Amino acid sequence: MNGPETIQRFSRWVASRPSGTARLVWRGGTLVLHVASGRVVGIEGLDPVPLRRLGAPAVDGSDALQAAMAVAASTGRPEAEAVGLVKEMMESSLKAWMLDPFRELELIDTEPSPPGQPSISLPHVLVELVLGDGGTELTDILLPDLDVVLRRSKGFLEGYAALGLTEEADLVAAKITGQRTAEEIASRSPHDRREVIRLLAALTAAGLLEPVPVATTTQEPLMVAPPDFQDVPERSRRLPAGLLVGLVALLVLILVGVAMTALKSRAGTGHEKGRWGITVDSGCEPEDLQRILRKAGRFPDAVRAMRTDPEDQGPCWQLVFGDFRSPGEAESAIASIPSRLLGNDFEPKVTPIRDVTGDNAGRSP
Helix, strand or coil: CCHHHHHHHHHHHHHHHEEEEEEEECEEEEEEEECCCCEEEEEEEECCEEEHHHCCCCCCCCHHHHHHHHHHHHHHHCHHHHHHHHHHHHHHHHHHHHCCCEEEEEEEEECCCCCCCCCHHHHHCCCCCHHCCCHHHHHHHHHCCCCCEEEECCCHHHHHHHHCCHHHHHHHHCCCCCCEEEEHHHHHHHHHHHHHHHHHHHHHHHCEEEEECCCCCCCCCCCCCCCCCHHHHHHHHCHHHHHHHHHHHHHHHHHHHHHHHHHHHCCCCCCCCEEEEEEEEECHHHHHHHHHHHHHHHCCCCEEEEECCCCHCCCEEEEEEEEEHHHHHHHCHHHHHCHHHHHCCCCCCEEEEECHHHHCCCCCC
C-alpha cells in the first residue's frame, strides 16, 4: 500500500511545470500522461468507447486527444466538446488512482512535442477534480492530517493566478503564510470550514501547497558532565591571558576587513550586479493580494507577483514590472510603464528581484 506520499510526489512534479511522462497505475487501470510545460499533450489508457459514441472514426484508442481531434474533424462537432469529454474521463481516472491505496507512480523524463491544439492544463484538472462534484471524498486523501503547516511552493503566486479562482478563494489564499497549519487557516476564515479545507486540498493536489508536519516537541536529553568535571581546578578552565588578547585582536582585524569590503561595495554604485524590476503596486491586506493576483494573471508577460518578505515570513505582496540588469536601466524605464499596471496613487520604485518564490520574472514589453 502507498500513503499520500505518492500523490504528493505527483503533485510536486505537476507544480514544476514538467515536460515528461507520468504513468499512474491502480487496481482498475493504467493512465499515461504525456506532458509538455505542464500541459497534457497526449493521454493513453482511457476507454475510447465514449468518443466513438460521439462519432469518431475507427481509432485504436491509444491517444484520447488524437481521437478527440478526429471527432471534430469528421463530424463537425466543436473540438472543445470532444476535448471536454476527454478531460472528464481523465479526471475520473485520476480520482480512481488517488482513492486506491495500492496506487503506483512512475515519472519518466521524455521530450514530448510542445503544447499545441488541443492540450489540457494539468493543474487546472487537479483543482477542478477536488472542487468539482464528487471531489469531497478526496479531501481526506490529500490532507489526512490538518495539523500540518501548509507552505507555498515555488511559483505559487504565478500558478495560483493562472487558476482564476473566486475572490473568496483569494481571501483564503491570503491567510497561507507558511507558518499556519491547515486547521489554523480554516479556523481563521469566515467562510464555510469544509469548503476552505477542500480548497486547501485542491491547491495541495496541484502542488501549489506543500504539507509540512509540525515538529513534535521532544524532551531534551540531560547534559551529562564529563568524569571528574567538578574536580577540575577553576583556574584550569580559564583561557591564558595572552591567548585571550590574541583572539580579541583577531576579531578586530576581521571586523575591519568586513567594514572595508562594505565600503568598497557602496563605492561601486552604478555597477550593481543582479536583476532589478520596478514595483508598481503593493500591499499587505487580502484585498491587495486579490488586486495584485488579478493584474499578474491579466498581464503575465509584463509583471510578476512577489512576496516582499523572504521565505513566506509575512503576508505582504508587491507587483513588479520588468527585468533589468541594473538599477539605472530600471529607473530609465519608469516613464514607459503602462498606466493600467500602476496601483492607485502608487509611486513606482526600483526594487531587486529576489528568486525566493521561484516565479519567472516578467519581461519588459
